Amino acid sequence: MSFLAVLKERIRQQFGPGHFREDDFSFLQPGGNDHLVQFLYKNYSDEYWELDDWNRNHLLLIDIAESLDIEFKLDDDGLFAVLQSPGNGETRQVQAIIDLRDELLAIVYYFGEAKKCLRLNQRLIQSPIFHPCYLDSEMLVRIVEVFERVIGIEYDFEQLPALFLEPVVMKGQMRGDPVHGIFVEYSRRFSSYLNICVISGYLTDGAQGSLTLNGDGAIRTDSCRLSSFIEIVGYVLDILIKKYQTLSQNCLTQWSPLLEHRVLELTGKPIEIRLPFSVEKIDGLIRFLVNGTKDPMFLGISERISRKLWSIKSTEIRTTEQIEFEVAEDLIRVFLRERGTIPLYDKVEKFLRQHVSAHLENWNQ
Amino acid sequence: MFEYSCSGTHLANWVLSQVNDTAGAIFPKRKKWSFYIKVFYPAGSDKSALMILVANQNECVVFIPIDETIDAQQIRSILKPELIWSLRSDFKWASYQRILLTCERQHSRVLEQLDEKNTGNTVLVLSSESVYFSRGNFENPRLEYRLSQIEYDPDLIPGFFPDSRLKVEETIQKSLFYQHFFHGLNRLWLQGEKSIPLRSIVSRSVPCWSHFRRVDQKRMMELINTELETVFQRFFEGLLTLDIYRKKASSQPEVIIVFPDPPETKKIMSIWRRQQKSALEYLHGAAKQLSIDELQLSTN
Numbered sequence: 001m002s003f004l005a006v007l008k009e010r011i012r013q014q015f016g017p018g019h020f021r022e023d024d025f026s027f028l029q030p031g032g033n034d035h036l037v038q039f040l041y042k043n044y045s046d047e048y049w050e051l052d053d054w055n056r057n058h059l060l061l062i063d064i065a066e067s068l069d070i071e072f073k074l075d076d077d078g079l080f081a082v083l084q085s086p087g088n089g090e091t092r093q094v095q096a097i098i099d100l101r102d103e104l105l106a107i108v109y110y111f112g113e114a115k116k117c118l119r120l121n122q123r124l125i126q127s128p129i130f131h132p133c134y135l136d137s138e139m140l141v142r143i144v145e146v147f148e149r150v151i152g153i154e155y156d157f158e159q160l161p162a163l164f165l166e167p168v169v170m171k172g173q174m175r176g177d178p179v180h181g182i183f184v185e186y187s188r189r190f191s192s193y194l195n196i197c198v199i200s201g202y203l204t205d206g207a208q209g210s211l212t213l214n215g216d217g218a219i220r221t222d223s224c225r226l227s228s229f230i231e232i233v234g235y236v237l238d239i240l241i242k243k244y245q246t247l248s249q250n251c252l253t254q255w256s257p258l259l260e261h262r263v264l265e266l267t268g269k270p271i272e273i274r275l276p277f278s279v280e281k282i283d284g285l286i287r288f289l290v291n292g293t294k295d296p297m298f299l300g301i302s303e304r305i306s307r308k309l310w311s312i313k314s315t316e317i318r319t320t321e322q323i324e325f326e327v328a329e330d331l332i333r334v335f336l337r338e339r340g341t342i343p344l345y346d347k348v349e350k351f352l353r354q355h356v357s358a359h360l361e362n363w364n365q
Numbered sequence: 366m367f368e369y370s371c372s373g374t375h376l377a378n379w380v381l382s383q384v385n386d387t388a389g390a391i392f393p394k395r396k397k398w399s400f401y402i403k404v405f406y407p408a409g410s411d412k413s414a415l416m417i418l419v420a421n422q423n424e425c426v427v428f429i430p431i432d433e434t435i436d437a438q439q440i441r442s443i444l445k446p447e448l449i450w451s452l453r454s455d456f457k458w459a460s461y462q463r464i465l466l467t468c469e470r471q472h473s474r475v476l477e478q479l480d481e482k483n484t485g486n487t488v489l490v491l492s493s494e495s496v497y498f499s500r501g502n503f504e505n506p507r508l509e510y511r512l513s514q515i516e517y518d519p520d521l522i523p524g525f526f527p528d529s530r531l532k533v534e535e536t537i538q539k540s541l542f543y544q545h546f547f548h549g550l551n552r553l554w555l556q557g558e559k560s561i562p563l564r565s566i567v568s569r570s571v572p573c574w575s576h577f578r579r580v581d582q583k584r585m586m587e588l589i590n591t592e593l594e595t596v597f598q599r600f601f602e603g604l605l606t607l608d609i610y611r612k613k614a615s616s617q618p619e620v621i622i623v624f625p626d627p628p629e630t631k632k633i634m635s636i637w638r639r640q641q642k643s644a645l646e647y648l649h650g651a652a653k654q655l656s657i658d659e660l661q662l663s664t665n
Contacts, residue, residue, distance in 0.1 A: 011542075049376060205532070253525065261455050262403065262404075263401040263402060263418065264402045264403075264572065266384070266399075266402065269385055270525075271386070290638065291638075298550075299551050299634055299638060301544055301547055301548065301551075301638065301642060301645065302642075303544045303649075305524065306522075307520045308520040311524060313548035314383070315552050317555060317634070322548065326523060328520075335524075
């Protein structure tokens with residue numbers, strides 16, 4: 001059984017068999033026409049990794065209940081958790097199911113009225129326990145392959161005057177039939193400036209509904225076939241799992257002592273980001289990395305270490321997660337030393353793609 | 366033409382940057398190369414040196430960075446076969462190759478010490494232009510080939526291993542160490558800690574801390590303590606203080622760093638940030654008078 005077939009089975013159990021008579025069209029719509037899926041990075045504290053899956057997931061749900069007052073109920077096997085609307089007996093409705101099977105990611109499927117779903121999702125992604133997975137512009141473009149036509153894009157790129165002498169701005173949104181052609185042309189000609197944050201389009205199955213992907217790791221759709229829906233969720237999930245696995249397995253630079261030999265072993269490497277053009281005012285970039293804006297807000301210090309390179313060590317004020325950078329005009333190295341820093345890296349990458357260059361050559365290439 | 370000069374940590378970091386999966390690294394990770402760092406005391410010396418072991422399943426290449434802090438006697442003992450023997454007893458690799466790694470400036474000094482008759486000595490030199498063997502080569506021809514293909518820029522070597530030049534008092538470019546040290550303090554302050562023993566934060570800031578000998582640890586602690594007294598007084602008046610704590614009147618004094626209340630306004634944070642910056646500039650400048658070529662090539 002595929003990854004998503006298990007989920008489908010689970011949803012069937014929750015809603016009862018009657019609901020799935022017209023399997024292909026009524027997958028996620030017990031109460032409304034809109035479907036929403038959100039991909040989240042599970043921001044466990046380090047101690048949790050010492051626990052087994054069940055306990056880890058259980059504690060995660062307790063944390064959610066405590067900080068957000070939202071009570072998910074963990075299934076017996078500890079793989080899924082269900083949130084039901086308050087109420088008694090017959091009127092109780094399933095509001096959301098979290099798929100906790102992946103060790104790094106959680107996938108939340110929302111059911112029912114669109115407004116309620118969005119509101120609930122907003123609360124979940126603002127909690128420190130979850131970090132909305134960042135789908136960067138280049139990932140979104142890759143995902144477009146599963147679309148038949150692109151019918152809408154939003155793009156948001158604005159170089160900062162603090163970093164560039166003649167900042168480039170390319171912001172806007174387009175909807176409608178001509179978008180597809182324009183989108184193809186734009187991504188060919190302006191790859192360094194086209195920072196896509198939302199993209200929507202029709203799927204290849206000929207269904208009426210369109211599907212919208214959001215850079216913050218959400219997929220929204222109206223009346224789409226189950227098969228297409230599963231296809232796209234699976235596609236995005238693969239990309240995200242690969243991303244966060246690479247980050248946590250290869251990009252955490254850590255020293256681990258091998259006690260018996262009195263040596264330290266080095267694992268992981270920094271993320272190296274090559275910019276397609278140089279930052280003209282390097283001071284501005286350094287200032288951002290020690291200071292941040294609203295999100296992330298840093299407390300950091302910089303030090304010049306060679307003719308070309310600056311070393312920057314910063315702590316995010318809200319979470320006290322720490323991140324280190326080495327910066328040259330066209331090169332940014334990011335040292336992640338702990339798993340908890342991965343969400344912080346996403347924020348920094350988002351800043352770079354929005355305000356420095358929409359195209360970055362990094363680990364993901 | 367200036368001779369390129371850099372610290373042992375920088376040399377070590379160059380080696381560490383070669384374990385990578387990006388194209389062109391000498392020791393690709395996918396070929397099962399891994400990296401270890403070791404603090405050791407060359408026989409007959411009370412000063413520490415670094416050793417980087419790069420190994421796959423069978424072979425181990427032992428790099429020993431030689432900078433100005435490694436003296437003639439230490440080099441002599443590094444060259445002795447005992448060094449490899451002791452590794453053999455500790456580890457299980459089948460073959461070992463020892464490579465002295467040095468910068469252009471220290472190069473002639475190292476060559477002078479090498480025994481002409483002993484052809485087994487291998488010296489790898491980092492200059493401002495390239496990395497080359499001035500004696501010997503890699504025993505593994507594949508490594509030799511990759512070395513000839515590498516891209517090299519001494520100004521862009523990543524800082525895997527934070528600077529620990531505090532091990533020798535005379536020649537310190539301290540600011541990098543203290544940057545790391547303040548980085549540690551920042552987190553504790555933001556987390557609302559009230560105080561922390563100096564020893565505990567130093568041991569977290571100096572890599573391999575527990576591998577240094579007691580006397581070295583003590584020397585480093587004293588050095589840092591004295592320096593912080595000046596720095597805190599000068600730049601962090603009313604923010605950070607050093608306090609002495611004794612469990613009992615007779616017990617060993619423990620130096621404690623006392624934090625101010627956690628920051629509530631952006632203003633306090635920006636004062637804090639500015640003071641750290643000035644403290645680093647001060648430590649950088651007070652460390653030593655820079656010679657012209659260092660200004661040109663390594664420090665500036």
